[in-house]
Amino acid sequence: MIVSREAFRDLVREAVELLPTELRREVKNVDLVIEDRPTQEDLEVAGLEPGHTLLGLYHGVPLPFRGHESYNLVLPDKISIYQEPIESVCRNRDEIVEQVRITVLHELAHYFGIDDDRLHELGMG
Template sequence: MDDLRRNRVRAFRARRAHFRRLVREAVASLPPELLARIENVDIVVEQRPTAADRKLAGVPPGQLLLGLYHGIPLPQRGSLGYNLVPPDKISIYQEPIESICRTDDEIREQVRITVLHELAHYFGIDDDRLDELGLG
């Protein structure tokens, strides 16, 4: 591997590690009573959404998708519980978020908003209500 490529790989890994840290900080900053209600959910950083993710979210070409909740929202799970199933997943997409932010503080804030937005879907809050709350 040449030096230029090696340096690009190092820079990418450093950016990815920093971005993951921002996502962990956003989750850790949630109120304890909210954190206690989150069960069986993986929050992952992905470079960008796949075509399947975009289709699932109903996001047309040319529009950004910053995050995506994959799963069954809590209110739809029924009273018998939700056992023996793989974890729900929240994907936070690094490249789209970085593309709309100019500074690290802007990235940190957008990550926080995106994590809250996707967790709201986990709790059964739809996009119209999120728009009303300023988390659209």
């Protein structure tokens, strides 16, 4: 299922609007960007197991792991949402809506220091 970039952007925006207020406030500190697909470097950073599709990626230092003085020196946090891989695993618009929502939540959870194992347990892996 393929949608226009504009429609996809709206879905990401809606996913953010569905977040609880406290989480939404934190999203403002993160650069949330839509990209066509991950780069080779992104795939390496993510360290995906074979057969898995990378739908999104959190780039940055999770909140609990930051030192106070040094963090100002690094790039701002960024969450990438990859449109083409999401489209490729969804058969209809409803599935895209759901997948975008899960991906935004999943990557935001990494920002809060929750790892993939824990997210898997929560059904958000």
